Amino acid sequence: MRTTRLFAAALALSLALAACAPREPAPVPRPDLLPQGTALELVVATDLHFLDPAIVREGDAFTAAYAYGDGKQINYISQLVDVFVAEMLERRPAAVLLTGDLTLNGERMSHLELARRLAALPQAGIPALVIPGNHDILNAFASGYNRDKMYDVRSVDPEEFAEIYADLGYGQAASRDTASLSYTWPLSDDLWLILLDTNLYERDGSRSIPQNAGALPKETLAWLEGQLAEAESQGAEVITATHHNLLNHSSRLREGYTLDNADEMLAVLEKHGVRVNLSGHVHIQDIAGEKLGGREFYDIATSSYAVYTNQYGVLEYQPGAELRYHAQEADVEGWARRAGVQDPDLLAFEDYSYRFFYDISKERSYVSLVMAQLNKDADLELMSQTMAILNPAYFSGCAGQLREEVRQSDHYAMWRKHSGFAPIGYINSMLEERELDPRQITIPLTD
Numbered sequence: 001m002r003t004t005r006l007f008a009a010a011l012a013l014s015l016a017l018a019a020c021a022p023r024e025p026a027p028v029p030r031p032d033l034l035p036q037g038t039a040l041e042l043v044v045a046t047d048l049h050f051l052d053p054a055i056v057r058e059g060d061a062f063t064a065a066y067a068y069g070d071g072k073q074i075n076y077i078s079q080l081v082d083v084f085v086a087e088m089l090e091r092r093p094a095a096v097l098l099t100g101d102l103t104l105n106g107e108r109m110s111h112l113e114l115a116r117r118l119a120a121l122p123q124a125g126i127p128a129l130v131i132p133g134n135h136d137i138l139n140a141f142a143s144g145y146n147r148d149k150m151y152d153v154r155s156v157d158p159e160e161f162a163e164i165y166a167d168l169g170y171g172q173a174a175s176r177d178t179a180s181l182s183y184t185w186p187l188s189d190d191l192w193l194i195l196l197d198t199n200l201y202e203r204d205g206s207r208s209i210p211q212n213a214g215a216l217p218k219e220t221l222a223w224l225e226g227q228l229a230e231a232e233s234q235g236a237e238v239i240t241a242t243h244h245n246l247l248n249h250s251s252r253l254r255e256g257y258t259l260d261n262a263d264e265m266l267a268v269l270e271k272h273g274v275r276v277n278l279s280g281h282v283h284i285q286d287i288a289g290e291k292l293g294g295r296e297f298y299d300i301a302t303s304s305y306a307v308y309t310n311q312y313g314v315l316e317y318q319p320g321a322e323l324r325y326h327a328q329e330a331d332v333e334g335w336a337r338r339a340g341v342q343d344p345d346l347l348a349f350e351d352y353s354y355r356f357f358y359d360i361s362k363e364r365s366y367v368s369l370v371m372a373q374l375n376k377d378a379d380l381e382l383m384s385q386t387m388a389i390l391n392p393a394y395f396s397g398c399a400g401q402l403r404e405e406v407r408q409s410d411h412y413a414m415w416r417k418h419s420g421f422a423p424i425g426y427i428n429s430m431l432e433e434r435e436l437d438p439r440q441i442t443i444p445l446t447d
């Protein structure tokens with residue numbers, strides 16, 4: 001009797017110890033391929049520039065990081081990511097793609113926390129697939145904020161990146177390139193996704209200032225060609241995704257934005273009939289097209305989710321029929337109301353986000369005009385209005401709607417008067433006619 005009781009106690013103890021022993025959570029399995037002919041929806045978001053709130057203690061240092069930056073709403077990026085995850089759980093697309101610049105400056109803590117929040121998607125059966133951007137790996141700027149000071153924090157190397165995002169693409173990829181963090185994700189019998197790492201981080205493991213430019217290594221191009229041939233042999237169409245752009249999205253933002261060896265990659269895509277690439281990096285919303293092998297090829301650049309109008313791209317894929325894309329603004333106000341949030345900025349976020357980008361654009365323009373030392377008759381206040389009005393519209397893909405109004409305005413007339421001195425080139429590039437609607441397109445898949 002006593003022996004039995006001792007045995008039972010020992011068994012209970014061993015079970016308790018086993019329950020407490022640290023173990024790796026089971027990886028989320030890759031969903032089965034959807035059958036041929038399945039219409040499906042994809043979502044693409046880019047340049048989230050998430051910053052883990054745990055490494056931010058508000059103060060002058062953090063205020064300077066967002067209030068004098070390039071319009072990234074990093075003071076609300078934590079809530080914006082929660083909104084995005086909630087909208088994806090509601091929308092339930094067949095896959096969510098995040099095309100790089102996941103973090104502000106490659107902070108390890110930001111990667112870990114973002115991966116933790118995004119894990120809700122694969123756990124709900126929605127594949128969420130990430131690739132790095134030029135800010136995400138071995139970034140020398142990785143910092144935390146402590147009141148009036150910034151401090152150095154750890155970044156990640158490529159191996160850590162793939163480990164952190166094991167449930168977000170890397171653990172279940174059908175094929176991984178050995179020369180980069182590129183991988184293939186077959187989604188259905190009709191459609192495969194190939195996500196490509198185009199970034200030029202140091203391969204020796206040392207941290208460096210992020211390089212703006214990108215290129216695909218020769219080995220990765222060869223791997224891509226093999227993957228495209230494989231997809232072709234299975235009768236599947238391919239959509240590729242990159243952080244850098246494959247076509248130019250403006251007459252100004254080319255070098256450092258469009259892939260250095262875009263021609264080489266385009267030649268490979270042409271050979272295998274790829275029609276669409278999804279990109280980010282440039283932070284503006286734009287769609288560019290070019291004839292490739294007798295068919296139109298499109299590079300769809302979705303604007304930075306961190307910047308007004310805080311949007312992502314939705315793709316509706318009808319196999320053998322068409323692919324439709326549109327930019328979709330996140331409903332931050334609705335999320336804030338439902339969550340019972342009291343913050344008035346979140347409850348009227350579109351207005352707040354517009355005003356934020358308007359003010360930053362105006363301030364930056366004013367400062368650059370002061371530096372340009374224009375003639376005394378130049379009204380700098382008036383001139384900075386052009387940038388304040390145009391920048392938010394340009395980034396969200398709506399500059400066309402303001403083009404004539406701006407061209408007729410007294411503030412733009414002042415720019416023209418001082419065009420010999422002032423940096424009018426960027427303003428004129430925002431006013432350029434675009435061949436395609438930057439926010440939506442329908443691509444026939446019938447030829």
Ligand SMILES: [Fe+2]
Nearest residue numbers: 047101281304
């Ligand atoms: Fe970015």
